[in-house]
Amino acid sequence: MRTGDYKQSYGELVALIESPPVWLWSAVLLLALIAAPYVLNSYALSFLMIILITVTGALGLNILTGYTGLISLGHVGFLVTGAYAYAVLITKYHMPPLVGFVGAGVVPALASLIVGAPSLRLKGLYLAITTLAFSFIINTVILEMRWLTNGARGIQVQRPEILGVSFDGDAAFTYLCLGIAGLTLFATLNIRRSRVGRAFVAIRDNDTAARVMGVNLHTYKLFAFITSAFITGIAGALYGIYLSFVSVEGFPFLLSIEALAILIVGGLGSALGAVLGTILIVLLPEVTRIVFSLFSAQMDAAFTTGAQELKSMLYGLVIILFLRFQPRGLVGAWHDIRRTWVHWPLRY
Amino acid sequence: MQYLIQLVISGLAIGAIYGLIAMGFAVIYKSTGLVNFAQGEMTMITAYIAWTISTTVSGNVFVVAVGAILAAIVLGLIIERLVMRPMLGEPVFATVMVTIGLAVILRSAINFIWDAYPHGLDIGMGRGIVHLGGIGVRTGQIAVIATLLLLLAAIWAFFRYSKVGVAMRAVAADDRTALLMGISATRVHALAWAASSVIAGIGGVFFALSYDLSPAMFQLGLKAFPATILGGLDAVLGSGLGGLLIGITENLAGGYIGSGMKEVAGFAMIIIVLMIRPFGIFGERDIERV
DSSP states (O other), X not given: OOOOOOOOXXXXXXXXXXXXXXXXXXXXXXXXXXHHHHHSOHHHHHHHHHHHHHHHHHHHHIIIIIISOOOOSOHHHHXXXXXXXXXXXXXXXXXXXXXXXXXXHHHHHHHHHHHHHHHTTOOHHHHHHHHHHHHHHHHHHHHHOHHHHOGGGOEEOOOOEETTEEOOSHHHHHHHHHHHHHHHHHHHHXXXXXXXXXXXXXXXXXXXXXXXXXXXXXXXXXXXXXXXXXXXXXXXHHHHHHHTEEOGGGSOTHHXXXXXXXXXXXXXXXXXXHHHHXXXXXXXXXXXXXXXXXXXXXXXXXXXXXXXXXXXXXXXXXXXXXXXXXXXXXXXXXXXXXXXXXHTTSXX | OHHHHHHHHHHHHHHHHHHHHHHHHHHHHHHHSOOOTTHHHHHHHHHHHHHHHHHHTOOOHHHHHHHHHHHHHHHHHHHIIIIIGGGTTSXXXXXXXXXXXXXXXXXXXXXXXXXXSOBOOOSSOSOOEEEETTXXXXXXXXXXXXXXXXXXXXXXXHHHHXXXXXXXXXXXXXXXXXXXXXXOHHHHHHHHHHHHHHXXXXXXXXHHHHSOBOGGGGHHHHHHHHHHHHXXXXXXXXXXXXXXXXXXXXXXXXXXXXXXXXXXXXXXXXXXXXXXXXXXXXXXXXXXXX
């Protein structure tokens, strides 16, 4: 009889994938995602695209807030910098899209040094507010640099063609998002199980103690900022391409909060949590709309007139309810279910 | 010179509003140890309620003032009881995220209940212009600066001399010891939320008097952040003065450098201040133990 989940060596603790069934199910999921563009209609496909793009961004924030414990309220700043870096490189300087994507990562990473440097002295809420300030400043900088960014008029972006492969169609663009989201997931999982990831978690749990243990706070905090901004910037570029138009209005402050909501709902500090949280938060308004329309046509009408308000109210409510009743998020709930399943009928 | 004085005066007026809201932040931080990200939204609700009273019940100054203050108290108490008290004892990060969730809910609720169009709060005063040595100043601007200074003095005396004020400081310093000394932490928290809601609400009503009510008003809360940070999150008086400083800086930057700078001058200033003093100008450095 199976009595629990035992780890007997360090190798098992840092394994990328726990057990053969997980391998199997991951492969099944990947195949399903590859088949999805042929099966889903274009409405459902747009949700899949948004989920994949958001997963990339959420994983980026997860490195900073989830692993390293540095709360960022300004991640939309990196998102918008990435989108603009891509758009400017492609349209103004006519670079190939691959260079554009590298730029979309590198430019926010450089910008993150500006916020990252004070973070070495600041803690907790003071840092959160500094990142908030950064995201407002970056918006103004973009609006003021008209010669480069067209100011408030924004920049039109086409779907890219990389190495002779066109990503113009919806299915093809979904594959591009899938590829990038998959790579990001793989990268963050590997960061987490490396020396760097352990240093991040040590900083999160107690930075003074981590420092005593020989973790260089300056290096690792800056590294967390750079990695996080790099990934978020690429997500920003993808989002810009998805919108086919990059402007400051396309990246409202609410996105920063949405990203934090995703991490909280999913379970802070877990890559799986970021994925689950994204799926829940992206689909939440749609699911609620369907549920409401089942009840009555009137409620459905109320939903269409006040859709934006109800949507953000739902975010707020979901954040509060999760923090109150399931602070470990969906991942925590999943662990509880799994434990109950394995140990049943015993409690633990 | 005339231009400079004009800028400084209007900076003081808007700064006094930031200062009031920043004091709201600081009162909550001082007694509960968390930053209330829903402060701007609470400010906004009070202003909207004041507007509703002025249009439906009566435009009389006293009716509007009393109604708004009562509404702010009730709002603060409801939020504390329903949303914040269940989170007592949870980590600070979780509690602060709850206030962010609350901010999102309140903001959309405002758009849902009232409409998305701008409204002017008209109670028959505050828009008149007084000439002081050749410089036109609105009476509302003078009133808000005077209110801020009065409240600063009152709050200083409250925290210094009154028993409740000392109790609030005790809870902020060490809630367990305070509990052992017979101070009810929940009651102190409730009081702090109500007081913060009223102080910030006064700022919101003054804003609505001089400018207009609009759904974008929650940004006042974000604009007041620099003021609180500048003064130090735990310094109520510092926050009030920080508001004045931010208001003047913003207006001078807007007047001499460019309108884009006006929006971010406060934020740029806090990044610089935090580099030098990571706990604000008047804030206390906290010592951490492993």
